[in-house]
Amino acid sequence: MHVALHPYEDRHVDVPTYLLEFGTETTGGEKYEEAPRCRCVGCRWPMFVRSGSRTPHFVHTNGSHCWLIKALEQPFVPLPPGQPDPTAAHQLRLALRRNWRRHYAKLRAMVPGLSREEFVELLEAAVRHRIFEYRGVHEHSLPRMMVVLMEYPHTAGLRGQRKHWYRFVVRSESDGTAEELWIDRNSSRLDRATFRPPTNARTKPKLPDLIGLEDVPDDDRWLSGSEPQVHKFVEVLVEEWFAARRAFAG
Numbered sequence: 001m002h003v004a005l006h007p008y009e010d011r012h013v014d015v016p017t018y019l020l021e022f023g024t025e026t027t028g029g030e031k032y033e034e035a036p037r038c039r040c041v042g043c044r045w046p047m048f049v050r051s052g053s054r055t056p057h058f059v060h061t062n063g064s065h066c067w068l069i070k071a072l073e074q075p076f077v078p079l080p081p082g083q084p085d086p087t088a089a090h091q092l093r094l095a096l097r098r099n100w101r102r103h104y105a106k107l108r109a110m111v112p113g114l115s116r117e118e119f120v121e122l123l124e125a126a127v128r129h130r131i132f133e134y135r136g137v138h139e140h141s142l143p144r145m146m147v148v149l150m151e152y153p154h155t156a157g158l159r160g161q162r163k164h165w166y167r168f169v170v171r172s173e174s175d176g177t178a179e180e181l182w183i184d185r186n187s188s189r190l191d192r193a194t195f196r197p198p199t200n201a202r203t204k205p206k207l208p209d210l211i212g213l214e215d216v217p218d219d220d221r222w223l224s225g226s227e228p229q230v231h232k233f234v235e236v237l238v239e240e241w242f243a244a245r246r247a248f249a250g
């Protein structure tokens, strides 16, 4: 990956910045023990710089069991709700319809350059994966649950507003089911991963393309306060989408 935590400070560094400060390239051998290790932005395990045939990048030293590698390699597919709660699901759907402008604004704050078409795709994905039917879901968790359902390529999104590729990953202290996103908010967190766009247009970016990882804080303040204004084009598209779906009718 192309990003790591500074050896001593709580900030991200790229390879050139690290080498500038700490000199010699470490190859991972004991030879370079004197160079302070930077740390993985995910698991905080020590990392070193590998050059080889590719652009110099950060690699874990031996023995890491990095949750981030696992999270980035396996695309996230939520399990169907085990014990669906149809009454709560109905209330959640109505709340989403009533407050969709707030949800849209919240998702736009999470995903740079989110387009109205992508917002509708997220609504479709939420229906397909039945996320409303899980037990114990609060409305303020919906954007966190929805945002992991898609990839955000640099080629999509609002024109000219997205330079990178984004993917959201669930970090879990236990074995990692996304249900923790809304059940036990203390043992899991959500991160936004930023990637260099892949050179091959048909592939998705992988761990080596990672250039950033940021925590997405959990809060519910955005659900109160004045309702955000949305553009007429968005308004029409989204209202039509809801109107065509009986499950969202009161």
Ligand SMILES: [Zn+2]
Pocket: 040, 041, 042, 043, 044, 045, 060, 064, 066, 067, 068, 069
């Ligand atoms: Zn790691």
